[in-house]
Amino acid sequence: MKKRIAISVITSFGIFMSACGGGQSEGSAPAATSVTPAPAAPSPDQYDPKRGEGKFKDITVGDKLDEAIAATGKKVFDVKCSSCHKLTEEKLVGPGWKGVTSRRQPAWIMNFITNTDEMINKDPAAQALLELCLVRMPNQSLSDEDARGALEYMRKNDGVK
Amino acid sequence: MKNKKLIILPLASIIVAMGFNSCKPKSVNNAVSGDAASKVYVAPGKYDEFYNFVSGGFSGQMSVYGLPSGRLLRVMPVFSVDPEKGWGFSEETKPMLNTSHGFVPWDDLHHVQLSKTNGDYDGKWVFGNANNTPRIARIDLRTFRTAEIIEIPNSAGNHSSPFITENTEYVVAGTRFSIPPDLSNGDVPINTYKQNFKGFLSFISVNKDNGAMDIAFQIQCPGVNFDLSRAGKGVSHGWFFFSCYNTEQANTLLEVNASQKDKDFIMAVNWKKAEEYLKAGKGKKVSTKYAHNVYDEKTHSATSEIKTEVTILDSKELKDLCYFFPCPKSPHGCDVSPTGEYIVGSGKLAALIPVFSFDKLQKAIAAKDFVGDFDGIPVLKYESVLYGEVKKPGLGPLHTEFDNKGNAYTSFFVSSEVVKWNIKDLKVLDRAPTFYSVGHLCVAGGDTKNPNGKYLVAYDKITKDRYLPTGPELSQSAQLFDISGDKMQMILDFPTIGEPHYAQIVPADVIKNNSLKIFKIEDNHNPYVSQGEGATKVVRDKNRVDVYMTAIRSHLTPDNIEGIKMGDEVYFHVTNLEQDWDVPHGFAIKGATNGELLVMPGETQTLKWVPDRIGISPFYCTDFCSALHQEMSGYVRVSPAGSNVPLLFSTGKNQPVADAKEAK
Numbered sequence: 159m160k161k162r163i164a165i166s167v168i169t170s171f172g173i174f175m176s177a178c179g180g181g182q183s184e185g186s187a188p189a190a191t192s193v194t195p196a197p198a199a200p201s202p203d204q205y206d207p208k209r210g211e212g213k214f215k216d217i218t219v220g221d222k223l224d225e226a227i228a229a230t231g232k233k234v235f236d237v238k239c240s241s242c243h244k245l246t247e248e249k250l251v252g253p254g255w256k257g258v259t260s261r262r263q264p265a266w267i268m269n270f271i272t273n274t275d276e277m278i279n280k281d282p283a284a285q286a287l288l289e290l291c292l293v294r295m296p297n298q299s300l301s302d303e304d305a306r307g308a309l310e311y312m313r314k315n316d317g318v319k
Numbered sequence: 320m321k322n323k324k325l326i327i328l329p330l331a332s333i334i335v336a337m338g339f340n341s342c343k344p345k346s347v348n349n350a351v352s353g354d355a356a357s358k359v360y361v362a363p364g365k366y367d368e369f370y371n372f373v374s375g376g377f378s379g380q381m382s383v384y385g386l387p388s389g390r391l392l393r394v395m396p397v398f399s400v401d402p403e404k405g406w407g408f409s410e411e412t413k414p415m416l417n418t419s420h421g422f423v424p425w426d427d428l429h430h431v432q433l434s435k436t437n438g439d440y441d442g443k444w445v446f447g448n449a450n451n452t453p454r455i456a457r458i459d460l461r462t463f464r465t466a467e468i469i470e471i472p473n474s475a476g477n478h479s480s481p482f483i484t485e486n487t488e489y490v491v492a493g494t495r496f497s498i499p500p501d502l503s504n505g506d507v508p509i510n511t512y513k514q515n516f517k518g519f520l521s522f523i524s525v526n527k528d529n530g531a532m533d534i535a536f537q538i539q540c541p542g543v544n545f546d547l548s549r550a551g552k553g554v555s556h557g558w559f560f561f562s563c564y565n566t567e568q569a570n571t572l573l574e575v576n577a578s579q580k581d582k583d584f585i586m587a588v589n590w591k592k593a594e595e596y597l598k599a600g601k602g603k604k605v606s607t608k609y610a611h612n613v614y615d616e617k618t619h620s621a622t623s624e625i626k627t628e629v630t631i632l633d634s635k636e637l638k639d640l641c642y643f644f645p646c647p648k649s650p651h652g653c654d655v656s657p658t659g660e661y662i663v664g665s666g667k668l669a670a671l672i673p674v675f676s677f678d679k680l681q682k683a684i685a686a687k688d689f690v691g692d693f694d695g696i697p698v699l700k701y702e703s704v705l706y707g708e709v710k711k712p713g714l715g716p717l718h719t720e721f722d723n724k725g726n727a728y729t730s731f732f733v734s735s736e737v738v739k740w741n742i743k744d745l746k747v748l749d750r751a752p753t754f755y756s757v758g759h760l761c762v763a764g765g766d767t768k769n770p771n772g773k774y775l776v777a778y779d780k781i782t783k784d785r786y787l788p789t790g791p792e793l794s795q796s797a798q799l800f801d802i803s804g805d806k807m808q809m810i811l812d813f814p815t816i817g818e819p820h821y822a823q824i825v826p827a828d829v830i831k832n833n834s835l836k837i838f839k840i841e842d843n844h845n846p847y848v849s850q851g852e853g854a855t856k857v858v859r860d861k862n863r864v865d866v867y868m869t870a871i872r873s874h875l876t877p878d879n880i881e882g883i884k885m886g887d888e889v890y891f892h893v894t895n896l897e898q899d900w901d902v903p904h905g906f907a908i909k910g911a912t913n914g915e916l917l918v919m920p921g922e923t924q925t926l927k928w929v930p931d932r933i934g935i936s937p938f939y940c941t942d943f944c945s946a947l948h949q950e951m952s953g954y955v956r957v958s959p960a961g962s963n964v965p966l967l968f969s970t971g972k973n974q975p976v977a978d979a980k981e982a983k
Binding site for chain 2: 238251294296300
C-alpha cells in the first residue's frame with residue numbers, strides 16, 4: 159500500500175510561515191490569508207505549486223519508514239543541512255524541519271532541495287519564506303539519492319515509523 | 320611644454336625606425352579604424368570567444384583574460400604569495416612555495432605553455448616557469464590552480480622554459496645563466512667561466528593522465544646563455560631548438576662583451592636520441608637537491624619533498640645529441656612553423672630574420688657539413704641550414720608566431736612594430752605599429768600545428784601615455800589586432816598585470832566545460848575537515864590548539880571560543896560547507912601576523928594564529944556572502960598563560976558557567 163501526502167496549500171503555507179517566524183503558534187500566522195489558492199487541477203503547462211519546479215514529479219513514499227534510506231539522509235543532514243536547520247520547529251537560519259512532510263508534498267521537497275535557485279525564483283511559498291529568512295537557501299549539490307534520503311529522514315523526524 | 324616633448328620622442332623614434340622599411344608607415348592616427356569597438360564588444364552576460372593565458376612576469380603570477388573583450392577574468396597565483404587567494408598564507412598552500420633554498424615568496428614568471436596533444440591545445444594544463452629560482456609549475460585548468468611545482472637543479476635564470484613537445488611528452492627548461500654544476504665546488508673565480516660554468520637543459524616528463532612531473536634527464540652543455548626554445552613538431556617532432564647568446568662566454572658587461580660576434584647559435588637537440596642514450600644507460604646519476612611540491616585536490620593540502628638525484632647526459636661525450644648552427648646577433652626567439660619545417664631565428668640586434676629549414680638541417684648533419692666545433696659540439700655551416708632571410712623586416716626582431724594562412728608575425732622591439740610576412744617567399748606583407756616597444760606577441764593557436772589565426776596580441780614593454788597617468792608606475796599594455804584580413808587592424812588596448820612576457824590564446828570551448836564549480840564536501844580528505852557542524856570541535860595538545868571550524872551562510876561554528884592562553888599556537892581549520900558555485904567564505908582574526916584565509920565551497924584551509932595579547936579577539940568572514948554577512952563573526956577569549964579558564968566552544972548559546980561566574 160502506498161499513499162500520497164496531500165495537504166492544502168493554504169494550510170501548509172500557514173505552518174511554514176509560523177515555523178520560519180520562530181516558534182509562534184499555528185493560529186497566529188498572519189500572512190496565510192493573503193495567499194491565492196492554487197487551482198484544483200493544474201494543466202501540464204501551468205506551474206504546479208504543490209509539485210514545485212524541478213525534475214521530480216510523482217514521488218511515492220511507503221506507509222512505513224525505510225530506515226536504510228533515512229540513515230543516508232541523516233548523513234546528508236549532518237554535513238549539508240544542520241548548519242541552518244534544526245530538527246525542531248525552531249528557525250535557525252532557515253525553518254525548522256519539524257512538520258515539513260505534512261506541509262509539503264514529497265516532490266516539492268525534493269525539487270526544492272535540488273533545484274533551489276529556480277524554486278526560489280518561481281515558487282510563491284519559497285519566495286514568501288525568503289522574505290522571512292532573508293538568506294537564500296544555497297544549493298548544496300545534492301544527488302537524487304541524497305535528496306530522497308533527506309526526504310526519508312524528514313519523514314522519520316516527523317514520526318513515521 | 321614638458322608633456323609635449325615626452326609624446327614627441329616615442330613618435331619620432333617610430334617614424335625614424337620606419338624610414339628603414341620598404342612599406343609605408345602607418346601613423347598613430349589611422350592605427351584604429353571605425354569598426355574596432357564593435358569587434359571587441361562582448362555584451363553583458365555573454366562569454367568571450369577565447370581564453371588568453373598571460374604571464375605575469377615579475378609579479379610571479381599568471382593572468383587569464385577574455386578575448387576579444389580584454390576583460391581580466393582571473394589572476395592565478397603561481398610563484399608568489401597572493402593575499403587575494405590566500406596562496407602561500409594558508410598552512411595548506413605554504414609548501415607549494417618551498418624550494419631547496421626554503422620558502423621563496425616572490426619569483427618572476429616568464430612564459431606560459433598550454434598542454435598539447437597532437438600539436439594542438441588539449442585544455443588540460445598550463446605551464447609556467449620561475450626564472451629566478453628555477454622552477455616549472457603546472458596549473459590544472461579544471462580548477463585554475465597551481466597543482467604542482469618542480470625545482471630545476473644545476474640551473475639559474477630558467478628562461479628558455481617551459482616549452483613543450485607536441486604531445487606534452489616533455490616540458491623543457493633551459494638555463495640562461497650558466498653556473499658551475501651543483502655537485503662541483505662552485506667557489507671559483509668568476510672569470511673562470513669558460514672552464515667551470517655549464518649550461519643545463521632539463522627535460523621534465525609529464526604523466527599523460529594526471530600531469531605528474533619528473534625530471535627525466537638533464538643535458539649538460541657548454542656554458543652559454545640559453546635564451547628561448549621551441550619543440551619541433553610534425554616533420555621535426557623529436558627535436559628541440561634553443562637559441563644561444565653569449566657564445567663569447569663573457570662573465571662581465573655582457574651588454575658589450577656578449578655582443579661581439581656576428582653570429583651566435585641555435586642549438587638543435589635530438590631528444591629521441593637522448594631517450595636512446597638514457598635507455599642504454601649512458602646517463603650519469605649525480606646528487607643534487609631540489610624541491611618537488613604537489614597540491615592534492617582531495618586533501619586540499621600541498622606536500623613538499625626534497626629530491627636528491629638527477630640523471631645527466633653529457634653533450635660533449637654523446638655524439639649526435641646536440642648540434643649548433645649559426646644565427647645572427649644574439650638570437651632571442653627561435654620559433655617553429657606549424658608544419659615543423661621552418662625554424663625562425665630572431666637576433667635581438669639584427670636587421671633581418673633568418674629562416675632555417677629542418678630538411679636542410681638533417682641533410683647538413685648527414686653530410687657532416689661542419690665549420691668546426693664549439694666545446695666539442697659540431698657547428699653546422701650557416702648557408703647549409705638556411706632556407707632564406709627576410710630582408711629589411713624591421714629592427715630588433717624578438718618573437719614569431721603563425722596564422723592559418725602560411726604567414727608569420729614577428730615582433731620588433733627597437734622599431735616598435737609587428738611585421739607580417741609569408742613563410743614561403745619571405746616577403747613582408749604588412750606592418751603595424753605598437754605602443755610601445757613590443758616584446759612578446761601571440762596569435763590564437765600561434766604555436767600549434769593548426770593556428771586559429773583570428774587575433775594577435777602584442778605585449779608592450781613601455782606604456783607611457785596610453786592610459787590615464789597613475790604616478791611613476793604604470794600597468795603594462797597589450798594591443799589586440801584583428802588579423803583575419805590582409806591587413807592587421809588594431810582593435811583594442813588593454814592593461815595587464817606585472818610584465819606579460821608570453822601568452823597563449825585558446826578557444827574557450829577547449830576549456831570552459833571542464834571548469835570545476837565546487838569541491839565535493841564528501842571528497843574532502845583534509846585531516847582537519849569538519850564534515851558538518853556536528854563535527855566541529857576545539858582540541859588542545861599542550862600549547863597547540865586546533866579549531867575545527869565550519870563556515871556557511873551566515874555563521875562560523877564555533878563562534879565563541881574561550882580557554883585560549885598566551886603562548887598557545889592556534890590553528891583555525893575552516894571548512895566551507897557550501898556546495899554552490901561562487902560562494903567562498905573568508906576568515907580573518909584581529910592581529911594575525913601571517914594573513915587571512917579564503918575558502919572555496921567544500922574546501923578546508925588553515926590559518927595559524929599566535930595571540931600576542933590578553934583579551935577578546937574578533938574574527939569574521941571577509942568575503943561578502945549573504946544579506947547577513949555582517950553577522951558572520953565570532954570571538955576568541957585569550958587568557959594569561961597558566962589561567963584556569965576552561966576550553967569552551969559553542970555557537971548560538973551562552974556558556975552558563977561563564978555567565979554565572981564572570982558576568983558583572
